[in-house]
Amino acid sequence: MKSALRLGAMAMIASGVVAAPAAAELPPSVKAMLDAAIASGDAGALATVARFAKQTHPDNAAEIDEKIQAHKAAIDAEREARLRQASFFHAWSGSGELGGFITTGNTESSGISAGLSLERRGIDWLHKFRANVDYQRSDGVTTRNQWLASYEPNFTLNDAIYAYGLATYEKDRFQGFSDRTTASGGVGVRLVRQADFSLDIKGGPAWRHTVGIDEPDTTELNTLAAADLRWQISRAFELKNNAQAVWSSGNSSYANTTGLTGKLNGSLSARLSYAVRHETSPPAGSEMTDTITRATLVYDF
Structure with missing residues (x-):
């Protein structure tokens, strides 16, 4: 019986039915710090908070990077829209x-x-x-x-x-x-x-x-x-x-x-x-x- 269970488990792992454990969700307190750094508009503060967040939660590094990239993309889109609407005598x-x-x-x-x-x-x-x-x-x-x-x-x-x-x-x-x-x-x-x-x-x-x-x-x-x-x-x-x-x-x-x-x-x-x-x-x-x-x-x- 044990041999049958062992063989079944091995077969499930080999076929990909059993996946590796998912990374834990980023704690709300860390999310709040990242949101506060983003809201401040201080690029230096955001880089510092992101660096320490990835050091303390390495499994969530991709999620942190994705959040920062989304923020930068939003800033670029806002800047482009503002420049397209501005006259030549503005944005100097x-x-x-x-x-x-x-x-x-x-x-x-x-x-x-x-x-x-x-x-x-x-x-x-x-x-x-x-x-x-x-x-x-x-x-x-x-x-x-x-x-x-x-x-x-x-x-x-x-x-x-x-x-x-x-x-x-x-x-x-x-x-x-x-x-x-x-x-x-x-x-x-x-x-x-x-x-x-x-x-x-x-x-x-x-x-x-x-x-x-x-x-x-x-x-x-x-x-x-x-x-x-x-x-x-x-x-x-x-x-x-x-x-x-x-x-x-x-x-x-x-x-x-x-x-x-x-x-x-x-x-x-x-x-x-x-x-x-x-x-x-x-x-x-x-x-x-x-x-x-x-x-x-x-x-x-």
Whole structure:
């Protein structure tokens, strides 16, 4: 009799009739903690709660991951719906900065520096606007008056490639030109795209019009190449580097800016940046290379 029962049990197991015990249901207290972390909107708190929940209830790891993925999918769907309904003038974020600068090159001076950065991330489009002004006036004489503004729309073609447009306006009488406008368009590649590190490169033809001060105006067809690097060193520090080159048969321009930003509290940060700008054929009497060091306070909004 026992042999018959043993053989029957073995047959049932072999045929899959007897299944492995199901994992215990996730305790209500753990579910409540996950729901509270999700409701808080704090991604860091949710990640911490989920990690400890999976450590204490490893058999329910799949259920916990499924709950978090459902939450992320809901957020993405809500964001996409909001962006589709928003007009072009909504859904922008950015920062403003104010501080001082020190320059070398065509002028050796110090003064006030102000900047504005805006960004709008859509479903397929990314819009970026940048503006910066450095100004100094001493004994009734303006010794530094540099303006720079740029607008760049990007259209995503796939996860790694995008098309870009770029319009830049510059004003720097001390470097020999009253106004300089550059327009470019081409292709960009996202070489690295990680949470704490990214590297993009882009390039294409460029058109440039320069209004000289003591020299004739010029209009040239050039080639533009640029690289943007971002490294989130820690939760408190971020490093960015922007490099750009405009090649032409006449005057070629090279610019590089490196900035280190450190969080102070909330939306307030401190930034130290160093920029180098080089012109291969500047107007007579102008230096080829300018540098500017800025120390600013940054407010994110």
